Amino acid sequence: MAVIGKTGPARRQPPRRIDISQSILQIFLLGMVVVAIFPFIWMVFASLKPFKELVESRQLLPETWTLRNYDEILGRVNFYAAFRNSIVSAVSVTVVSVYTSSVMGYIFSKYRFAGKEVLFTIVLSTMMVPFAVIMVPLYITIANSFGLADDLGGIIVTGFYTAFGIFLMRQFMESIPFELIDAARIDGASEWRIFFTLVLPMSMSPMSALAVFVFLVNWDSFLWPLIVLSSQDKQTLPLVLAGLRNLWWTRYEMWAAGSMLTVAPVMLIYSIASRYFIRGIAMTGLKA
């Protein structure tokens, strides 16, 4: 029986009809979920099959379960180094840019100073510039002025600020009442203290959405690391993973194992934080 509840009599329809259309919706959405998830499930099992079985069998589950693929790939390719590089770069970019986004979001929403709107517009307008435009000059800057060519630092410093993050945090901080901040000022709190003990704790929800977003974007980042990082031991996971194509042409069980190693940490984070992430995306869609 459909719940009608508070929406009033206007919503009332013959309950039976609602049940049928609801089950059609359920079946359709379930189908979509299967389409979205099934390839990964296949990949999990593919990484546990020997090569011969992978290319010949139509079964989803392996007949002979084996961890040799992982053994071989970890022996031949330095996944540990790639993993460490990815963690170091993605985590440092996330921590710094979530902090800078929050500070700038706070200042752009709660402070008044000459040129604020102009500055904000300029910062936002950099989002419209395609990365292809700045990749060459940026590489020259990184390489010549900072000596960070083929250095993890080169992909870290360029991520310290994100226009998107500043925009997102400003949108949220608009909703923090001025009275609250003024009250803290009257109580004698310093600006630093107001920001760290009042504003930041109130912003945990958009901050976690932004953090998950920034982390995943950087974890997945391909073009910029491809330009900056050239030596094997400095490369991040996506580069190493893409390199499997050339190392093992059509050794699909290796591809599957390598992909699993790349995807697993992301899946772990997503399974914990999916709610924040989706809320963050939905929020930008509504406010843009």
Add this chain to the structure above:
Amino acid sequence: MTTVADEGRPSGRAETMGVWFAVKETLRKPQFWFGFTMILPLLIWYWIFSFGPIIQAFRMSTVAYKLLDPGNSPFVGLGNFIKISQHPLFWVSVKNTILWAVYSFVFHLPLAMLIAVCLSKVKRGRNVYQALIFVPVVVSLVAVSLLFKMLMDPEVGQLNKLFSSVGLPELQWLSSSSSALPTAVVIATWKGLGFFVVILTAGMLNIPSELYDAGLVDGTNPWQQFWLITMPLMSHTILLVTVLLAIGSLQEFTLPTVLFGSEGGPGNSTFLYNLLVYQEAFLDIRFGTATAASLFQFAFILTISILQIKLLRPSWTY
């Protein structure tokens, strides 16, 4: 310059006291020092890593860039722009990129709308469905590319095995020049759909339910509800999705590179514009023509974004 945190309160006092006094007043405010120490690094960083490179890109596009002696690069005016447009693969890449964008629109939007409508109407399990449909979005694009390259292998891939077992013809997927591009966009759609579903669902749930109630009183059927209530009120969000799709497609790089390497697929059929820029810049080391090529792209994206802002002023309100 006045730094006043409490907006809405008249700051007329400062204006009557003269400029010097106002400056002194400002410097005494803790807000000023907090704001100043925070904005300064922002300005420096943006100057070095964002505005600076953008300005440099404009300058670089007008010179024949000398790698070892950049200061003495000869000025060539519009030469780089002419040179890149005569590149043998320039028009191929433009055509492929536009095709990619069109396919991307056709594959993404109707399906994302359908799923979003279902999600907004379903009564149980919306969040779970949404979270699961969103999974491909968060998974590394490189892993997704490899995964589908395996599944779509014409000889040993699971998709062809599946097709032949239900009596459908086996396809060439990524291996033939006629199907490589649409197939690659199918993969991109599979990967990106969840993102647009979330945006569209949020937009639909934002439509006040009174409107649907009023529609029911007037005796609308679900089909009319969709076309007469949902679609007009969603036009804003749909336009946003369209622009995001267009900008995303124009900058596509990772997927074709991982699927086909930087050569551009069978018969150059997936050689996209960003591959041209990348090849020009970092394989052929012609920085001048590469930035010129990227500025064409910039102009195109700027036009789209301005059109979006012009079109985005809704003529209605709830």
